[in-house]
Amino acid sequence: MAVDVKQRNKTVLELLNGTLGAIKTVVPFDYGLGKPFLLEQSLQISFGVLIGFTGDVKGKFVLKGNDSLFGSIGETMYGMALEGEMLSSFAGELGNMIAGGMATNLAEDGVLTDITSPTIMKGDTALLGFEKAIGVTLSYPDMGDMAIYLVLDN
Secondary structure, three states: OHHHHHHHHHHHHHHHHHHHHHHHHHOOOOEEEEEOEOOOOEEEEEEEEEEEEEEEOEEEEEEEHHHHHHHHHHHHOOOOOOOHHHHHHHHHHHHHHHHHHHHHHHHHOOOOOEOOOOOEEEEEEEEEEOOOOEEEEEOOOOOOEEEEEEEEEO
């Protein structure tokens, strides 16, 4: 049993490091990194992106922020304001790029994964039915906070 817990902890650390490495590549802004935390209850989301991953590790990757944060990131990266459908599309693509980078980083460590298409979540949404998730908050100066959650299925 100790080996399983040790391997699971190693996998979670690889996922988290792979995700943070991808964010540094995709979102070229300085941020403050919060301390990772364990979430053992439902995840409440008003705006965010969910991407599943399969392969050696199965689970879900969730980016949670508000539409203002995603809009600020998009405007800073692309030089134009994003609203409505363009904002939702950008949020999905941002999640897709980060999850793709995570999968690439994991492959370099010998962990094979594949990602699903992004699902945009808007309004009062709750993610339920998981045992535990690990989260970490990124604080972007003058933009706001984005939380990242990794929900493992196995």
